[in-house]
Amino acid sequence: MALVLGYDVAPLSLTHITAILNNPDSITNEAPCPRLRVNHITSGSDEQRVTHYHLPLMTYRILKDYYAQSLEPISTKALCTSLSQYLHSPGLPYTNEFLWPKLFQISWYLRFKLPPIFIKDLAYPERHVGLSNSMTVSNIKEADIYAINWNTNWFDSLTKLQKRIYWTHEILLKDSENWDSVETPLWDANNILPRLLFDYTKQLLLNGGVKKFPLALGSIKNYTSLKSKLEPYPLCYADAISENAVNTWAKKVYDSIDSNNVKATFYRFLRFLSYQEQTDTLDLELFSPPFVPPSVSPARLDVDECDLLIKSLIDNQTNHPLRSLFCAIAALLGFYAMLRRGEVLRLRRKDIHFTVKSGLLTVTVTNTAEGTTKSKKSRKVYTVVPQQYRPLFIYLFEIKKGSPRNHPLLGFEGEKYQSRQLYYLLPVSRALRFFFGTHLNFHHLRHSGVHIFMLQTLHCVSDTPDEQRGQTPLEREVLSSKSVARRFNYWLEGREVREVNDAVFLDQMGLQIGHIHYSTTRWSYLHDIDWLLPIISRAHTSYTQRNYTHSELRYLLGLKPDSNDLRRKSIKLRRHYDKNALDPKHNEPILPCENDLRNEVFVKEIQANITRPTVDHASAWMKSINTSNNTLLGFILISMHKSKAFDLSALSFIWDKGSRHHDLSITKEQCTALKNLPPFALSKDGQALQVALACNSKNADAFSTVFREAMWKWLNVEFALSVNRKTNNEQKLALLKRVFAQKNETITLSKHPIGKTKLTILLSPKTQLPPNVLKFTLLFIQSIQSQKDKT
Secondary structure, three states: OHHHHHHHHHOOOOHHHHHHOOOOHOOOOOOOEEEEEEEOOOOOOOOOEEEEEEEHHHHHHHHHHHHHHHOOOHHHHHHHHHHHHHOOOOOOOOOOOOOOOHHHHHHHHHHHHHHHHHHHHOHHHHHHHHHOOOOOOOOOOOHHHOOOOOOOOOOOOEEEEEEEEOOOOHHHOOOOOHHHOOOOOOOOOOOOOOEEEEHHHHHHHHHOOOOOOOOHHHHEEEEEEOHHHHHHOOHHHHHHOOOHHHHHHHHHHHOOOOHHHHHHHHHHHHHHHOOOOOOOOOOOOHOOOOOOOOOOOOOOOOHHHHHHHHHHHOOOOOOOOOOHHHHHHOOOOHOOOOOOHHHHHHHEEEHHOOOOOEEEEEEEEOOOEOOOOOOOOOOOEEOOOOHHHHHHHHHHHOOOOOOOOOOOOOOOOOOOOOHHHHHHHHHHHHHHHHOOOOOOOHHHHHHHHHHHHHHHHHHHHHHOOOHHOOOOHHHHOOOOOOHHHHOHHHHHHOOOOOHHHHHHHHHHHHHHHHOEEEEEEEHOOOOOOOOHHHHHHHHOOOEOOOOOOHHHHHHHHHOOOOOOOOOHHHHHHHOOHHHHHHOOOOOOOOOOOHHHHHHHHOOOOOOOOOOOOOOOHHHHHHHHHHHOOOOHHHHHHHHHHHHOOOOOOHHHHHHHHHOOOOOOOOOOHHHHHHHOOOOOOOOOOOOOOOEOOOHHHHHHHHHHHHHOHHHHOOEEEEEEEEEEOOOOOOHHHHHHHHHHHOOOOOOEEEEOOOOOOOOEEEEEEEEEEEOHHHHHHHHHHHHHHHHHHHO
16 A cells, blocks of 8 residues: 555655555545645644645545555554565565655656656645645625724824723633623724734634644633733734734734743734734744744635635625725736735836736736835736636726826825725735635735646646636636736747746746745645646546556446446446447456546535636626715716716825715715705806805705715815895804804805895815816716605
């Protein structure tokens, strides 16, 4: 059995093979492609790391039968002795424990013609970490993805913390039996650490630790005894959501701790923080001891899971008309362009070029005024956007057409970095956690993109048939030879893959990812290894036909040696076989592919593949922004789009001076108040909106209900009071100042000889805007006022 594993699964060490033989749980039960789970020999951390290998079907059956014998555990020394005896019988030279892996590797190189770098990946499980099969369900609801649960004033001015800090996690520890009755503290903008330490303590009480559940109360007290270390270093909310600031804070606290044991305790707390939406930009590699492998967070999405993410971001209701588009584009850039979150935020309009017809997206990642790249160097990324997402990019570039090219790609003009992070990246992280578990964050989109890039490269150099590249239409499109050729065209320059040195492909990948060494990519981004052999080795592909004798097929299909049921099974495997060739009396070999065999072996466990229809995301987004018709910004956006007169600068001014992301719909009360006001019109010069009305308290209340809201703050308000010369103007003027006007608003007074007193209110932009902005604003007001006719 050891030789079968070493020659057919991977050129593993005898220590790893021994561990596999002694652990019947090494086979995972993921039909129709069970995998072999291999534990890392040592990880130096408090969590057991594993990885997963491709398990050929024949090896799977042999290993299952081996485990069924329930043999006594074997040691590595005993296994080596048995192998030496096996070699001795035919007179082969003695081989020690450390030479066996080298023999396996030589065999793999000669038989399968694999590149040495991939043989090394196969030989050393500690070069990669497996994806976790467990998922902690997030308490985030889908309706909360776009929720604004922070106070925007937190970022305007933060005062230095002077008051006493209340560490409410201590109350949890004192009343650990009734922890769910302890009230969760509110967020403190000046220092969020007490709340985070409270949540950390609650999680340990609820879920236990990495290895144990439940944890002893003494252990929990030990893991949370950080108050004295954290008190001198408060962490404000604004710093927590800033990638540079939160890592600087963490490094400062870590360096201030003298004891290695306390550092380990703080590291556990940092690991918890890396999964929280406020602090998920923490880089744990900064705090890994040199004698253990770097920290790694193994998680990724496939292309269809990413599509589900995009669909949710667009379909989820938000009153803000552009927020869902910016969020979807951010997610697509993270996934398909493999960008870090800071790189997405700093990306400028001039840094990206999109070819509509081919879908080729060329991104320049470079240092900007808002920050530098991780390596301090620039790089170029070439990727192909799938067909169904291209209209979203077209809409984005239409919106950004008139914007300065050195402004950020995502967001309004003048929108601050932290605002873009909160409103466009945080919803993506929330959606990831809602669908796929609490261990995912925005950076895992980059993990996913790098994995897709690797699959594209391997399929390209292996010349995999297009119909075998993926299980779903979207996956086959992304991995298709056409997409890969476009992605590498900058380098291939029209040449065929066979005309270039395919060993350079990994170097080209590293240049686009931003990694100097392949080992960095392998460890941090390319999780597991079960996907490798079915692409690069013809002997392991699922579509390659292989010779099987009737006896081998009976064994694989679980038939008795003398069973005559092979004919029926074989017809299912290859319907075009000549029936005579399937006669059990004949010994001609049968040539099914492994995929057909797996489907037959695991027929009871296989669930039917549900092919999701292609989603028209662009139409869905257009439909979603139409639901924002009852917000001023949304109405102007839609009107600009319909008239093909988009002006982001004007929209940005209205957004900045108005309610920004708190763009709420017109309420029922405001609708009623607006209907009670006289009709609005454009002024004669077209530079303002105006309404003529009686100067009384009723009209003042109606006007204030509507136009004193934040969404109208981009307009100056002027009052022109025209009174009858026989009327006491002091009374009307006093009323105007008391119930209509606010501080610094202009009031002009005039008299007319005949007629009633009349008040004209002028609403003019605080800066010069295109004339159509006021026209669209007037249409918005009229659309609400006209509703009174619909009864």
